C-alpha cells in the first residue's frame with residue numbers, strides 16, 4: 048500500500064477525458080502514435096467547443112479563427128503520422144486500413160487526404176459529447192454521497208476479488224460486465240444530461256404525423272424530452288441511478304431512452320463511450336475525491352463548465368500499487 052500524504056492532485060475531468068479519448072481513438076484509428084503528437088492533438092481540440100456557436104466570421108484572433116487554425120494543425124499532425132508510418136512500413140490502425148482499402152490488399156479506395164478528412168470528422172464527433180457527459184457524471188456523483196459510497200463498494204469488491212496476478216493485468220472485460228451499479232449511474236447520467244439536445248433531419252418526402260402533415264424539405268428537430276416525462280420516469284429531475292435496477296443495462300436505445308439518438312444514425316461509439324466512462328469512474332473511485340464546490344454545470348445548448356471541472360484527490364487517500 049502506498050500512502051499519498053503531502054499532496055493533493057487536482058485534475059480537470061473534461062481535459063483528462065479528452066486526452067484519454069484521443070489517445071484511445073488515435074491508437075485504434077492510426078495505430079501507435081508518438082506521445083508528443085497525441086498531446087498536441089488534444090491541445091488543438093481545446094479550441095473547438097468554444098468555437099461552435101459563434102458568428103462564422105474568420106477574423107484573426109476570434110474563436111472561429113483559432114478553431115480553423117487548430118483544424119489545420121490537427122490535419123497536419125494526422126497526415127504526418129500516416130506518411131511517416133507508411134514510409135517506415137509501420138502498421139496503421141485497423142480503421143485506417145479499412146478506409147484505404149488495404150485490408151483486402153487491393154487498390155486504395157480513397158486518397159490519404161480524404162481518409163484524413165474522414166478521420167478528422169470522426170474524431171470531432173467522438174470528442175463532442177463524451178468529455179462533457181463524463182465531467183457532468185463526476186459532478187453528479189460528487190453531489191450524491193450515497194451514490195459515491197455504493198460505487199466505492201462495487202469497485203473495492205472488484206479489486207478485492209482479484210488474485211495478485213489478475214491485479215497486474217488491470218481492468219478486464221469481466222470486471223466491466225460486473226459493474227452493475229456503475230452502469231446504472233452511467234445510464235442515469237446519460238438520461239439526465241441528455242447531452243445531444245437535438246437531432247436534425249431534412250425531411251425528404253411528405254409524411255403524416257398524427258393530425259399534422261410534414262412537408263418535404265422541412266427541417267425536423269428532435270428533442271429527447273421523453274427523458275423528462277413524469278409518466279415514463281418517476282420524479283424525472285432527480286438523479287436516481289436506482290431507477291435502473293433490474294433493467295437491461297446493455298440497451299443503448301429504447302422508446303423512452305435516446306441519449307445516443309435512434310434509428311439509422313444511432314451513435315456508433317455508444318458502447319465505447321460507456322466503457323470509457325466506467326473505466327474512468329472505476330479508477331477515480333479507488334481514491335478519496337470530490338469535485339470543487341464551485342463547479343457548476345450549465346446547459347447552453349451544449350453542457351458547459353464555467354468554473355472548470357476539477358477533481359481534487361484527498362491527501363489521505365490510500366492506493367494499492369498493483370491495482371490496474
Ligand code: HEM
Nearest residue numbers: 172173176177180242243246306307308312314315316320
Ligand atoms: C457519451 C458520449 C456520446 C453521446 C451522448 C453521443 C451521442 C450521439 C448522438 C445523439 C448521435 C446521433 C446524432 C443524430 O442522430 O443526428 C451520435 C452519432 C454519432 N456518434 Fe456519438 N455520442 C457519444 C460518443 C461517441 C463516441 C465516443 C464516438 C466514437 C468513438 C461517437 C461516434 C458517433 C458517430 C460516428 C455518429 C454518427 C453516426 C451516423 O451518423 O451514422 N460518439 N452520437
